[in-house]
Amino acid sequence: MFSIFPNPQAIAENLSTLLAKKIRSNPTTILGLATGSTMEPIYARLVQKIQQDNIDMSQIKTFNLDEYIGLPPEHPQSYYQFMHQHLFQAAGIRPEQVTLPSGMCTDIEEECVSYSEKIRAAGGLDIQLLGIGTNGHIGFNEPGTSFDSLTHVIQLSENTRLDNGRFFENQDEVPTHAITMGIQDITNAKEIVLVATGSHKAEIIAQLYASDIDEQLPASVLKQHPRINIFIDDAAAALLPVQAKKIV
Numbered sequence: 001m002f003s004i005f006p007n008p009q010a011i012a013e014n015l016s017t018l019l020a021k022k023i024r025s026n027p028t029t030i031l032g033l034a035t036g037s038t039m040e041p042i043y044a045r046l047v048q049k050i051q052q053d054n055i056d057m058s059q060i061k062t063f064n065l066d067e068y069i070g071l072p073p074e075h076p077q078s079y080y081q082f083m084h085q086h087l088f089q090a091a092g093i094r095p096e097q098v099t100l101p102s103g104m105c106t107d108i109e110e111e112c113v114s115y116s117e118k119i120r121a122a123g124g125l126d127i128q129l130l131g132i133g134t135n136g137h138i139g140f141n142e143p144g145t146s147f148d149s150l151t152h153v154i155q156l157s158e159n160t161r162l163d164n165g166r167f168f169e170n171q172d173e174v175p176t177h178a179i180t181m182g183i184q185d186i187t188n189a190k191e192i193v194l195v196a197t198g199s200h201k202a203e204i205i206a207q208l209y210a211s212d213i214d215e216q217l218p219a220s221v222l223k224q225h226p227r228i229n230i231f232i233d234d235a236a237a238a239l240l241p242v243q244a245k246k247i248v
């Protein structure tokens with residue numbers, strides 16, 4: 001389940017190859033996408049491969065995990081902006097191919113219900129990419145979120161607001177709430193790849209390894225998924241026991 005790579009670039013190489021292969025063999029692949037700094041080198045390498053190898057991206061569809069409530073799409077820290085900057089624009093993925101939850105809708109309950117429904121109606125996610133929060137969140141599903149949850153509004157924990165504060169000019173600007181795919185939307189994906197890099201992720205990765213399947217550690221739900229890969233670099237693997245380590 002845990003594959004350990006020497007550095008984030010090696011993960012980007014491996015994962016972008018896997019994604020490129022998938023898209024080539026099925027040009028209508030439905031991708032579940034994540035944001036966060038962990039994803040940046042992966043998207044950068046994927047964009048290079050798409051451009052070099054002329055991969056047809058015109059029929060894929062994408063669904064993003066989450067969005068901050070109260071940030072309009074044009075806000076520099078919205079996940080809409082992140083995706084356009086790091087992937088969609090350079091990969092030639094058109095607006096009609098992408099779906100992100102809206103953090104600015106007037107009827108948030110309706111937005112939640114219809115977001116999960118859109119994923120189902122599209123045929124479900126072929127592959128979902130995930131990062132992990134230092135408290136074990138996936139998407140923005142904070143500890144304690146029900147494993148049965150569909151898309152919902154969540155109050156961000158102080159831990160998450162502090163972690164993500166580095167992207168904002170000051171801590172007060174970090175939104176307090178987000179809209180996120182639920183855990184069930186995520187685990188319904190046919191295949192899942194969770195990525196964690198850096199020494200600041202070592203503790204949560206060791207906890208994830210040792211943990212039972214427990215709603216207090218949202219990522220632990222992945223242990224019961226039939227097709228889960230957890231890609232980590234040496235720094236994030238630092239606190240894993242030797243027997244957990246499969247070096248790639």
Ligand code: GLP
Nearest residue numbers: 035036037038131132133139140
């Ligand atoms: C945010 C996102 C998550 C992401 C996490 C880790 O909270 N909602 O989807 O996994 O950050 O981000 P980073 O990759 O920057 O450590």
